[in-house]
Amino acid sequence: MSSQSIRSFASRQYPCEKCPLRPLPAFREFDKQELSFISTFKRGELAVDKGATVLVEGSHSAHLYTVLSGWAFRYKLLPDGRRQILNYSMPGDLIGLQGSLMGEMQHSVEALSPMLLCVFEREQLHELYRNYPGLAYDITWIASREERMLDENLLSIGRRTALERAAYLIAFIASRARGVGLNGKTPVQIPITQQHIADTLGLSLVHTNKTIRKLMDRKLVMWRDGGCEVGDYDGLKKLARWEGLGEERRPLI
Amino acid sequence: MSSQSIRSFASRQYPCEKCPLRPLPAFREFDKQELSFISTFKRGELAVDKGATVLVEGSHSAHLYTVLSGWAFRYKLLPDGRRQILNYSMPGDLIGLQGSLMGEMQHSVEALSPMLLCVFEREQLHELYRNYPGLAYDITWIASREERMLDENLLSIGRRTALERAAYLIAFIASRARGVGLNGKTPVQIPITQQHIADTLGLSLVHTNKTIRKLMDRKLVMWRDGGCEVGDYDGLKKLARWEGLGEERRPLI
DNA sequence: CGGGTACTTGAGGACTATCAATTGTCGTGG
DNA sequence: CCACGACAATTGATAGTCCTCAAGTACCCG
Incomplete structure (x- = not known):
């Protein structure tokens, strides 16, 4: 703690x-x-x-x-x-x-x-x-949106391969971040460690590292300054077979 | 379809x-x-x-x-x-x-x-x-309850072993079913196939079968009449390291 | 009886975990 | 300036879990 x-x-x-x-x-x-x-x-x-x-x-x-x-x-x-x-x-x-x-x-x-x-x-x-x-x-709408994201994550952990999962997760986070203007300068910098990714995807740290490495070899993501950046958003979506989140405008409480 | x-x-x-x-x-x-x-x-x-x-x-x-x-x-x-x-x-x-x-x-x-x-x-x-x-x-409460269940499922698929996952799932479903009086006679009969369990746990059908078999060997569950029954609810909870869902009374819309 | 569905089982291989070490970066203290 | 410890990323080796393929059994139904 x-x-x-x-x-x-x-x-x-x-x-x-x-x-x-x-x-x-x-x-x-x-x-x-x-x-x-x-x-x-x-x-x-x-x-x-x-x-x-x-x-x-x-x-x-x-x-x-x-x-x-x-x-x-x-x-x-x-x-x-x-x-x-x-x-x-x-x-x-x-x-x-x-x-x-x-x-x-x-x-x-x-x-x-x-x-x-x-x-x-x-x-x-x-x-x-x-x-x-x-x-x-x-507020109910917001709760429902959270539920939708969880559904996607569940699908991902349950049925996608490790490589697809990693691609999905990074594309998903980057997509949300861009939606709230977190890409001031260059592509969004996602401030997470590989341990976080491992604990999100249900994988071990070592295997997560090897998986991300594959994504980096394919130039789909970059790992810099203790965070991750998207190299090819569409490539990630395609690899993950993910459609993207059709986000309409949402409420802000 | x-x-x-x-x-x-x-x-x-x-x-x-x-x-x-x-x-x-x-x-x-x-x-x-x-x-x-x-x-x-x-x-x-x-x-x-x-x-x-x-x-x-x-x-x-x-x-x-x-x-x-x-x-x-x-x-x-x-x-x-x-x-x-x-x-x-x-x-x-x-x-x-x-x-x-x-x-x-x-x-x-x-x-x-x-x-x-x-x-x-x-x-x-x-x-x-x-x-x-x-x-x-x-209604928001109900949406939130669903979210809570998804959180648990995510934890299960991501971090529990196959055996723990299966134990958790069956205990979870049985617990909810008992809550709405679905145990008229004997223990609740859950009307699902092993394919459903496999698709819930993120496992293959074959491996799910072998996993359930272990639960049956330990007399924690029974498989009868194309459905599953709990043999030892507390045993399942313990194996899954699951606390149970502290269900208070809930709204019915 | 034939066909369909669900459940089982065995074998081999692919995927992941674990263990053990190494590298690189960074902030602190000497 | 460098040694040091802490943390994150990386890599290789080995073992275990889980998947796929392939059959086989049991049961129900037309």
Whole structure:
């Protein structure tokens, strides 16, 4: 268990009205009422360091977060320490919804990079459902989107070969990252280690390394500066037999 | 693709007021208003045969179902035919929510036994959100529960050994089935073939057979009448290192 | 009886895991 | 500036798991 610091800021660097994410084409327009409610809903911002554990399996968190910046991953552990990464979170994604609804967290979340999170009170979720049916619908939509991603991951781990899996995963993450403008300069830099990939794909670290090496030999991906970059997005999709995620504009809570 | 008949009944054998599921201890109480709205929401009943395809990936279904009786499974296919079973549906479960929210179905659903389904109109979902925040919350809760099950399955396929996976899956299904009173007589009879188990666990049919055989040798499960029965539930849980799903009472839409 | 489906079993080979070591990078302390 | 430890990536060897191929059995149904 890591003990990296979690600092919270009393002040808001990003009031909702000036949310840096909302203008992105990936997100749908919100009307004034909705925006002002979200602004009330937001309790503050939380900055966490790389490696910090944001949420812990088994705990009862009173909060719910939206990623403002940075990357994280969601995972579960077996009693003997085997780890399975379930999905990744990046800007615009909701963290901790499952815990808010079901009471106890059933998975943990760890930051892959420094992150800035918007903090919401779990308690106010009821008010949201009572007074903002549109937002309530959005939250269900977001849960459903997560489910869809899990379905894809399950298909991948269960039925794709190691090489296809790796290709799928990298294409999938890169595709999501591009959707939220994480490709400022060159291709997106995905800040993960091969151990993360191994724990996502259900492979050993050694075999993951050899598999990624094959992708690199084919010039489909590059591994630089402790992270990975896509070399040939379409090549990855084709190898993985993956259609891509037909992402329409989505809500941002 | 199967072409078994799907018959619809104009009449209702089970008006919501006499729903055979609602009295079960697995489900939470609903108030009168909620019940009467659900009764309006319900459009009719649909009877499908074993083997029938209830929903098809890629289609735009106008409906959403709740299982009244029978079993089904949700799956995805790779272009070359490899199949991954994502989860199973049994009485009380919602089918097709993802499709209703996201437009296009991203997975297919096939009946494992004859089924009776309550049919709802996707269109009315908005009215539900507008006027019944409690039910809206319930629907999100249900989506979240599905996500939790997928998380567990992902952990299983990714990090458990073949033997543990099989033990987990059978314990998991049996546990859910018991929750909805499917153990009328003796232990629950799970109406699946070894091919289904193989496609759920990400294993080949042959290896699945050998794995199940080991479970049978240990008297943890029995295979009879083309279905499987639990021989030693706690033994399965222990072998799989699985805690069980702490199921509180849940909503029934 | 023939044909279909589901379950079994054995054998050989492909794919992955484990073990053990090496390399390279980076930040810290001498 | 270099030694040092920590971490990530890499590689080779060996063993084990799992897949594919190929048959064979059992049962049900027309």
